[in-house]
Amino acid sequence: MTDADVTPPIEPRPLGRSGTLASPITLGTSGLGARTAPGDAAEAEAIDLASAMLHGPYALIDTSNEYAGGRSEAVLGAALARDGIAPGRAIVTKVDRDLATGVFDRDRVRRSFEESCQRLGVDRLGILHLHDPYSVSFEEATGPGGAVEGLLELKEEGLVDAIGVAAGRMSLMRRYVATGLFDVVLSHNRYTLVDRSATPLFEEAIERGMGVFNAAPFGGGLLARGSASGATYAYGETTAELRAWVARAEEVCARHGVDLPTAALRFSLRSPLVHTTVVGVSSTARIDELELARTADVPDGLWSDLDALGAAPSTVDD
Numbered sequence: 001m002t003d004a005d006v007t008p009p010i011e012p013r014p015l016g017r018s019g020t021l022a023s024p025i026t027l028g029t030s031g032l033g034a035r036t037a038p039g040d041a042a043e044a045e046a047i048d049l050a051s052a053m054l055h056g057p058y059a060l061i062d063t064s065n066e067y068a069g070g071r072s073e074a075v076l077g078a079a080l081a082r083d084g085i086a087p088g089r090a091i092v093t094k095v096d097r098d099l100a101t102g103v104f105d106r107d108r109v110r111r112s113f114e115e116s117c118q119r120l121g122v123d124r125l126g127i128l129h130l131h132d133p134y135s136v137s138f139e140e141a142t143g144p145g146g147a148v149e150g151l152l153e154l155k156e157e158g159l160v161d162a163i164g165v166a167a168g169r170m171s172l173m174r175r176y177v178a179t180g181l182f183d184v185v186l187s188h189n190r191y192t193l194v195d196r197s198a199t200p201l202f203e204e205a206i207e208r209g210m211g212v213f214n215a216a217p218f219g220g221g222l223l224a225r226g227s228a229s230g231a232t233y234a235y236g237e238t239t240a241e242l243r244a245w246v247a248r249a250e251e252v253c254a255r256h257g258v259d260l261p262t263a264a265l266r267f268s269l270r271s272p273l274v275h276t277t278v279v280g281v282s283s284t285a286r287i288d289e290l291e292l293a294r295t296a297d298v299p300d301g302l303w304s305d306l307d308a309l310g311a312a313p314s315t316v317d318d
């Protein structure tokens with residue numbers, strides 16, 4: 001594929017003050033490269049998918065140092081080396097703790113950044129997030145020699161343009177955002193059809209001029225596969241109450257001629273609190289489906305009828 005074959009990214013918009021443009025959708029790669037090894041057939045398939053993402057309709061591709069044990073970045077790096085990246089597209093990655101020891105300090109952040117650059121075959125990055133800082137306390141992460149110091153150094157040295165914090169737990173996320181040190185924030189599973197607990201976080205982030213990534217609009221499965229599928233929500237077991245609420249939502253969607261995954265995606269896309277929605281894709285067919293869902297006709301009445309169901313009994317408690 002040559003760049004001449006590729007169109008500009010869809011609907012680029014500023015991601016807050018980060019200096020980066022994002023499309024309404026960002027492609028998520030937490031599963032990319034899993035169960036592959038260098039040179040095997042599964043890797044070749046994964047590199048093809050990665051290349052399709054790097055030349056796909058959307059501006060950003062989300063990965064992290066630890067996704068698939070580093071294979072997500074390695075596969076993206078192999079695709080970059082083989083096919084390059086289309087204009088206007090960029091990879092966003094995240095620094096992770098040392099998986100063996102849990103250490104997540106300034107030095108680990110520098111090493112994580114270097115590992116990511118080496119796998120991706122780059123020497124600098126646009127956006128770099130602090131990822132799931134659960135193995136250290138907030139005080140350790142933000143104190144002298146802590147992980148946040150490492151990120152700030154990388155930004156000061158011009159090795160990254162913007163820094164973010166990407167995690168779940170709201171009580172912790174709000175403390176990180178309140179530091180005023182981050183340019184972007186990524187929350188997951190907490191701003192969906194069945195959980196709105198990220199609302200205050202996103203409101204504060206927008207007030208501060210930050211960019212907002214809303215990840216996992218399908219809750220990692222349930223809101224794509226449906227109430228009868230046995231799929232999980234936020235990577236944990238669902239309850240009968242939650243499945244029953246989703247079944248009622250499916251009936252409302254059907255009355256409006258919309259399927260559940262389309263409603264789940266569009267809930268996030270239509271929010272003024274979200275700059276870009278991060279969706280996990282496992283095949284090029286999923287990218288095509290996303291574009292269909294992004295552009296499908298959705299009657300306005302769907303949203304008031306879904307609101308009339310009342311708040312869903314989310315299984316997420318922080």
Ligand SMILES: NC(=O)c1ccc[n+]([C@@H]2O[C@H](COP(=O)([O-])OP(=O)(O)OC[C@H]3O[C@@H](n4cnc5c(N)ncnc54)[C@H](OP(=O)(O)O)[C@@H]3O)[C@@H](O)[C@H]2O)c1
Nearest residue numbers: 028029030166167188215216217218219220224279280282
């Ligand atoms: N702490 C963090 O930074 C953090 C945490 C969570 C997520 N993220 C990012 O956000 C991305 C998205 O999260 P996620 O993948 O967990 O959640 P998600 O996007 O809510 O859900 C993805 C799941 O939905 C399924 N799906 C999508 N469309 C479907 C359809 N039309 N029919 C049936 N199933 C469908 C996919 O199945 P298939 O596998 O069959 O395609 C996949 O299992 C991640 O890849 C990652 O980049 C970041």
